[in-house]
Amino acid sequence: MLQYEILKFPDKRLNLVSKEVLTFDDKQKELTELLISIMKESKGCVGLAAPQINYQVRTIVVNVSFSKNKTIIKNSGLIVMNNPVIIKKEGIIVTREGCLSVPEFTGNVRRYERITVSALDISGKEFTLETEGFEAVVIQHEIDHLDGILFLDRLVSPNDIFKRKVLP
Amino acid sequence: MRYYLLTAFGKDRPGIVKEVSEILYNFNLNIDDSSMIRLNNEFTMMLIVEDSKNIDIEKVKKEFNILEKKSNLNIALKEVEKEDIPNEDNPIYDIVAYGKDKVGIIYNISKLLAKNNINIINLFTNKEKDFYSVLIRIEVDKNFKIQSLNKELERLRNDLDLKILISEVIKEEEM
Numbered sequence: 001m002l003q004y005e006i007l008k009f010p011d012k013r014l015n016l017v018s019k020e021v022l023t024f025d026d027k028q029k030e031l032t033e034l035l036i037s038i039m040k041e042s043k044g045c046v047g048l049a050a051p052q053i054n055y056q057v058r059t060i061v062v063n064v065s066f067s068k069n070k071t072i073i074k075n076s077g078l079i080v081m082n083n084p085v086i087i088k089k090e091g092i093i094v095t096r097e098g099c100l101s102v103p104e105f106t107g108n109v110r111r112y113e114r115i116t117v118s119a120l121d122i123s124g125k126e127f128t129l130e131t132e133g134f135e136a137v138v139i140q141h142e143i144d145h146l147d148g149i150l151f152l153d154r155l156v157s158p159n160d161i162f163k164r165k166v167l168p
Numbered sequence: 169m170r171y172y173l174l175t176a177f178g179k180d181r182p183g184i185v186k187e188v189s190e191i192l193y194n195f196n197l198n199i200d201d202s203s204m205i206r207l208n209n210e211f212t213m214m215l216i217v218e219d220s221k222n223i224d225i226e227k228v229k230k231e232f233n234i235l236e237k238k239s240n241l242n243i244a245l246k247e248v249e250k251e252d253i254p255n256e257d258n259p260i261y262d263i264v265a266y267g268k269d270k271v272g273i274i275y276n277i278s279k280l281l282a283k284n285n286i287n288i289i290n291l292f293t294n295k296e297k298d299f300y301s302v303l304i305r306i307e308v309d310k311n312f313k314i315q316s317l318n319k320e321l322e323r324l325r326n327d328l329d330l331k332i333l334i335s336e337v338i339k340e341e342e343m
Contacts, residue, residue, distance in 0.1 A: 042342065044339060044340075044341045044342055045341065045342045045343070046341045046342070046343050047343035048343070062343075067341055068338055068341075069338075069341060096340050097340065097343065098339075098340035098341060098342045098343070099342055099343055100342040100343070103342075106340040138343050141343045142343060
């Protein structure tokens with residue numbers, strides 16, 4: 001079993017830029033499966049990026065199937081992406097985002113509403129995904145993790161960050 | 169670790185927060201949670217402070233007594249238990265009520281909430297001339313039927329001639 005640690009803000013390792021996945025061996029597969037199982041086990045978790053568990057490689061997993069978010073337009077089920085690149089983007093959507101690495105705090109973030117992403121699947125095969133709404137938001141949030149960017153760096157308004165139980 | 173609740177208020181002017189927090193800083197007391205707000209022209213502060221150095225609190229109290237007299241503030245300091253908030257996963261709702269101001273709006277809404285054993289987490293009110301609005305964030309038990317509260321709020325709407333809205337605060341998903 002792979003060792004891991006869920007990194008939390010202000011851990012500087014969350015600011016590192018992750019390396020491309022070059023080999024699709026058993027270790028890479030094990031990491032992907034670990035990401036999927038952590039996402040599944042964390043209540044209300046819709047996406048996870050490898051650097052969040054201290055593996056600085058460009059692998060993300062997303063699943064909005066059980067989400068209650070109102071901006072869900074498309075649901076592709078479980079998505080595994082290695083070396084994801086956004087190749088087309090349009091529109092603007094503002095969503096209140098939360099992050100496993102910034103527990104309890106939430107803030108409004110502006111993202112592209114519709115995106116097309118090119119990536120490699122779990123076995124290294126190239127594919128593209130067109131998506132929109134909340135699923136597109138989650139993918140952009142995860143890709144940011146690969147570049148060492150947190151949603152805190154993208155708040156629509158700097159004073160818009162608070163805990164769930166505190167009123168604005 | 170010890171925790172204290174500090175309350176301080178006085179006629180508003182620049183420097184109140186500085187004077188209070190300076191004493192805390194000098195004794196190495198950390199502000200854990202706080203609400204500081206101007207109500208009319210009174211500045212009010214409520215703080216939970218954390219003492220990790222096991223300091224002599226009587227010395228702190230003495231400093232605040234001096235400040236109280238010098239700065240014309242009302243200050244109180246009391247040791248409190250620090251407990252984790254129970255039932256973090258309970259559903260949270262916002263109740264918004266607004267309309268013409270009258271005596272008893274808060275009383276009648278809170279009476280209804282208390283009767284249903286509902287806990288208030290936060291409450292904010294606003295008044296502008298005759299227009300009054302209140303925002304109440306409540307926490308209900310997982311098994312509580314919110315429809316029953318809706319029915320009772322409906323009655324209150326008519327009795328108080330207010331708009332009263334209730335909506336669930338959805339917990340943001342993590343990614």
